[in-house]
Amino acid sequence: xxxxxxxxxxxxxxxxxxxxxxxxxxxxxxxxxxxxxxxxxxxxxxxxxxxxxxxxxxxxxxxxxxxxxxxxxxxxxxxxxxxxxxxxxxxxxxxxxxxxxxxxxxxxxxxxxxxxxxxxxxxxxxxxxxxxxxxxxxxxxxxxxxxxxxxxxxxxxxxxxxxxxxxxxxxxxxxxxxxxxxxxxxxxxxxxxxxxxxxxxxxxxxxxxxxxxxxxxxxxxxxxxxxxxxxxxxxxxxxxxxxxxxxxxxxxxxxxxxxxxxxxxxxxxxxxxxxxxxxxxxxxxxxxxxxxxxxxxxxxxxxxxxxxxxxxxxxxxxxxxxxxxxxxxxxxxxxxxxxxxxxxxxxxxxxxxxxxxxxxxxxxxxxxxxxxxxxxxxxxxxxxxxxxxxxxxxxxxxxxxxxxxxxxxx
Amino acid sequence: xxxxxxxxxxxxxxxxxxxxxxxxxxxxxxxxxxxxxxxxxxxxxxxxxxxxxxxxxxxxxxxxxxxxxxxxxxxxxxxxxxxxxxxxxxxxxxxxxxxxxxxxxxxxxxxxxxxxxxxxxxxxxxxxxxxxxxxxxxxxxxxxxxxxxxxxxxxxxxxxxxxxxxxxxxxxxxxxxxxxxxxxxxxxxxxxxxxxxxxxxxxxxxxxxxxxxxxxxxxxxxxxxxxxxxxxxxxxxxxxxxxxxxxxxxxxxxxxxxxxxxxxxxxxxxxxxxxxxxxxxxxxxxxxxxxxxxxxxxxxxxxxxxxxxxxxxxxxxxxxxxxxxxxxxxxxxxxxxxxxxxxxxxxxxxxxxxxxxxxxxxxxxxxxxxxxxxxxxxxxxxxxxxxxxxxxxxxxxxxxxxxxxxxxxxxxxxxxxxxxxxxxxxxxxxx
Numbered sequence: 001x002x003x004x005x006x007x008x009x010x011x012x013x014x015x016x017x018x019x020x021x022x023x024x025x026x027x028x029x030x031x032x033x034x035x036x037x038x039x040x041x042x043x044x045x046x047x048x049x050x051x052x053x054x055x056x057x058x059x060x061x062x063x064x065x066x067x068x069x070x071x072x073x074x075x076x077x078x079x080x081x082x083x084x085x086x087x088x089x090x091x092x093x094x095x096x097x098x099x100x101x102x103x104x105x106x107x108x109x110x111x112x113x114x115x116x117x118x119x120x121x122x123x124x125x126x127x128x129x130x131x132x133x134x135x136x137x138x139x140x141x142x143x144x145x146x147x148x149x150x151x152x153x154x155x156x157x158x159x160x161x162x163x164x165x166x167x168x169x170x171x172x173x174x175x176x177x178x179x180x181x182x183x184x185x186x187x188x189x190x191x192x193x194x195x196x197x198x199x200x201x202x203x204x205x206x207x208x209x210x211x212x213x214x215x216x217x218x219x220x221x222x223x224x225x226x227x228x229x230x231x232x233x234x235x236x237x238x239x240x241x242x243x244x245x246x247x248x249x250x251x252x253x254x255x256x257x258x259x260x261x262x263x264x265x266x267x268x269x270x271x272x273x274x275x276x277x278x279x280x281x282x283x284x285x286x287x288x289x290x291x292x293x294x295x296x297x298x299x300x301x302x303x304x305x306x307x308x309x310x311x312x313x314x315x316x317x318x319x320x321x322x323x324x325x326x327x328x329x330x331x332x333x334x335x336x337x338x339x340x341x342x343x344x345x346x347x348x349x350x351x352x353x354x355x356x357x358x359x360x361x362x363x364x365x366x367x368x369x370x371x372x373x374x375x376x377x378x379x380x381x382x383x384x385x386x387x388x389x390x391x392x393x394x395x396x397x398x399x400x401x402x403x404x405x406x407x408x409x410x
Numbered sequence: 411x412x413x414x415x416x417x418x419x420x421x422x423x424x425x426x427x428x429x430x431x432x433x434x435x436x437x438x439x440x441x442x443x444x445x446x447x448x449x450x451x452x453x454x455x456x457x458x459x460x461x462x463x464x465x466x467x468x469x470x471x472x473x474x475x476x477x478x479x480x481x482x483x484x485x486x487x488x489x490x491x492x493x494x495x496x497x498x499x500x501x502x503x504x505x506x507x508x509x510x511x512x513x514x515x516x517x518x519x520x521x522x523x524x525x526x527x528x529x530x531x532x533x534x535x536x537x538x539x540x541x542x543x544x545x546x547x548x549x550x551x552x553x554x555x556x557x558x559x560x561x562x563x564x565x566x567x568x569x570x571x572x573x574x575x576x577x578x579x580x581x582x583x584x585x586x587x588x589x590x591x592x593x594x595x596x597x598x599x600x601x602x603x604x605x606x607x608x609x610x611x612x613x614x615x616x617x618x619x620x621x622x623x624x625x626x627x628x629x630x631x632x633x634x635x636x637x638x639x640x641x642x643x644x645x646x647x648x649x650x651x652x653x654x655x656x657x658x659x660x661x662x663x664x665x666x667x668x669x670x671x672x673x674x675x676x677x678x679x680x681x682x683x684x685x686x687x688x689x690x691x692x693x694x695x696x697x698x699x700x701x702x703x704x705x706x707x708x709x710x711x712x713x714x715x716x717x718x719x720x721x722x723x724x725x726x727x728x729x730x731x732x733x734x735x736x737x738x739x740x741x742x743x744x745x746x747x748x749x750x751x752x753x754x755x756x757x758x759x760x761x762x763x764x765x766x767x768x769x770x771x772x773x774x775x776x777x778x779x780x781x782x783x784x785x786x787x788x789x790x791x792x793x794x795x796x797x798x799x800x801x802x803x804x805x806x807x808x809x810x811x812x813x814x815x816x817x818x819x820x821x822x823x824x825x826x827x828x829x830x831x832x833x834x835x836x837x838x839x840x841x
Contacts, residue, residue: 002702003611003645003676006553010712013719059489062482067467067475068690104534104722111721115577120437140719147545147720149579216433247433262499262727264534273432283440290443290570291577294537297726298691 014139014380022378029397030376033389036192036357037261038324041391046324048259050316054303064302068295071286073102073267077301080308081267084231085188085221085238085250092242096275101268101285102296106222106253107140109268110185113218113249114148115288116281121216122181127151130182132174134158136382138192141185141220156184159194164350164362166196168205175209181216188221188250189234190356193384197227197355203237207244217241217248225257227355229325231318247272254304256357257321263300324388328357331390338399345406359385363405370409375401444569444810452807460805461823463814468655468685468753468786471820476688478749484732484742499727501718502711503532507730510737511696514660515650515667515679522671527704529711531718532725535693536651537574539680542697543647544578545717546678547613550710551645561647562604562614564588566623566789566811568651571615586614589623591791594779596625602638610643618648618679619656619663622813623789624779626656632666636673646670650681656785658754659747660686667698676702683733686750692729753817757786760816760824767828774835786817796834803837804830 078100135155157170272278508530559582587600
């Protein structure tokens with residue numbers, strides 16, 4: 001008898017199942033608007049030109065040593081990655097109270113941060129501290145914090161389905177009534193899945209409550225550069241919080257903005273009150289990393305570090321990011337225009353108002369089912385579409401499909 | 411600190427803002443681990459004769475981590491290969507890598523592979539493999555949703571291993587006797603006794619090869635251990651941290667795993683390809699799970715995927731691609747295999763030289779074990795005081811438990827190292 005005989009089949013991860021179903025679909029018109037990765041107008045993944053350039057440099061550089069990276073990762077990568085989020089001129093950086101841990105993608109950064117907080121935040125090993133994630137949020141947020149030992153992962157009000165926008169009153173209400181020292185996972189920009197970000201004024205209100213109620217700020221920054229095409233603009237919320245004196249964690253992913261999905265390049269940026277606190281935190285982070293993966297992989301981090309630290313390559317990268325962001329903006333504009341031209345019932349302004357890779361179309365589950373089964377257009381049950389799945393070749397078909405769906409299914 | 415902050419432009423704004431204590435105020439500094447302390451002491455030692463023998467990596471005759479020019483060629487070719495995609499790999503990593511890594515451990519004709527009751531997962535290095543295996547046990551071992559242990563580790567094992575199991579949520583980590591300092595070999599009586607008295611269904615972590623002391627279990631030993639473990643329903647978690655470097659071949663190093671599998675045992679096995687490919691920075695690891703029945707494979711696979719998603723989502727692809735490319739191509743494989751034989755052979759050569767030198771110096775103690783063992787790791791039998799003497803007086807650094815990495819010894823430092831060992835073993839203890 002197997003010692004694993006009682007293992008139950010896990011529910012498949014929705015987005016992976018969607019991709020699987022899409023792959024198995026034989027329909028020639030099929031479109032995949034499910035997965036959260038950038039695609040070119042040819043529907044292909046894009047290796048950024050700057051990445052190709054730097055990869056060759058690395059492969060031909062015999063001086064690079066092949067040893068294990070330090071436990072906390074490549075120092076150059078860590079400091080440059082943090083500067084991308086906070087701004088090189090950030091007072092926090094100048095004051096030596098910013099540190100970082102190189103992690104396995106955004107997921108790894110969230111996990112290491114969560115493991116630290118479970119051990120050291122709000123007492124010692126306090127697994128009952130509530131962790132708040134937005135309603136809705138990236139589905140893995142729940143899993144990461146729960147796996148780290150937190151028993152109470154809840155949601156804070158975020159998406160107002162009726163008005164197709166941010167439920168600020170609900171959000172602020174949850175911030176006012178939650179237990180002190182609760183941990184809040186905030187999307188730095190390009191909220192996944194709604195594409196709806198707080199405005200600057202709204203962020204200010206959120207920050208005020210969080211500071212007053214001593215709530216822990218944990219930013220998830222997976223799309224810096226993707227929201228507006230401008231790195232600094234996309235980091236406004238993070239930088240505002242830092243300027244208001246917050247200590248915080250920020251989980252950064254370079255999967256999307258460097259197209260390095262499979263190299264697993266992430267960074268957990270830590271902003272502390274002073275260098276002394278920072279050092280103690282980093283010492284504990286080392287212990288946590290040592291028992292998770294011991295040392296992070298070098299390839300992706302090296303690539304990012306070289307790119308960010310060279311002015312010419314940095315400009316190349318910014319241009320590549322803008323290329324991706326611009327394509328997304330173009331698809332948004334075109335989809336909205338086509339829906340309006342078709343006279344599709346409902347308002348579609350949210351398609352261009354929403355930010356980043358994703359759009360919450362507002363299609364209900366029945367309509368989504370129709371889209372998938374009848375039209376072979378694959379999107380998440382929540383109505384979320386990945387704008388990158390749209391191309392000049394399929395956008396007419398998708399617009400027509402949405403039109404057909406909305407008019408046939410209520 | 412206050413005046414420094416105040417004198418920076420805009421800093422007063424900051425000082426106003428953070429007046430209350432840090433949210434991290436209760437986070438105490440972590441005690442640094444032995445390896446880190448040792449390394450720090452070495453780095454800050456400015457004696458020109460200093461030698462570091464406490465590292466994990468295999469070093470070549472020039473004292474550098476092994477870098478295969480052949481691997482460099484493959485990396486360059488891959489960097490200009492347009493067809494290599496950048497998309498998210500599966501949570502389990504590269505299929506071809508897993509296929510080869512699994513074959514390397516179990517052998518192509520393994521009944522477990524044929525009967526489709528094997529799960530192979532690419533992990534973030536060796537630690538990632540152990541952690542993932544630990545998480546799987548924690549959540550699913552014998553239907554217990556929160557299994558606490560006990561997990562048995564050998565004496566003289568890597569000091570971070572216990573931490574990995576504890577981090578996964580199993581606080582009950584115990585030790586079984588392994589290294590016999592007197593006989594400079596495995597303490598079989600103690601080992602069997604400890605396993606005999608372990609609670610049934612305990613998990614026992616065993617080094618298939620390259621135990622930190624270098625002491626190996628013979629085939630007869632494995633037969634005894636396997637029988638005992640089956641009788642007492644103890645679960646084996648096998649370790650292959652430097653796959654290939656002991657006997658020069660992946661399959662030979664993995665013999666104990668094949669043996670246990672052939673007896674019908676279920677097991678986990680963590681292995682690392684960092685060393686035999688010189689891919690330390692890429693951190694290529696693999697977790698193998700051999701099940702008794704194929705009927706549970708899908709469920710175990712699906713739950714393993716969930717665990718991976720919450721740890722690192724997907725493993726990094728670079729190193730695994732290289733390993734898969736090499737192992738799948740007969741010509742590449744042959745060239746790579748030469749390199750591995752060379753590493754294993756060099757370890758044996760260094761051991762011989764160490765033994766011979768110590769013999770010529772008349773160093774107290776018996777040094778036969780140096781050449782009876784294989785692979786890079788070896789326990790010298792030095793006690794704590796002698797280890798300290800070695801580092802403080804002679805600037806030669808070994809692990810606090812007296813273990814060292816023989817590959818770090820080369821023709822430049824051999825004389826100095828052996829003289830230092832001799833002195834440490836003959837000297838009066840430091841007061």
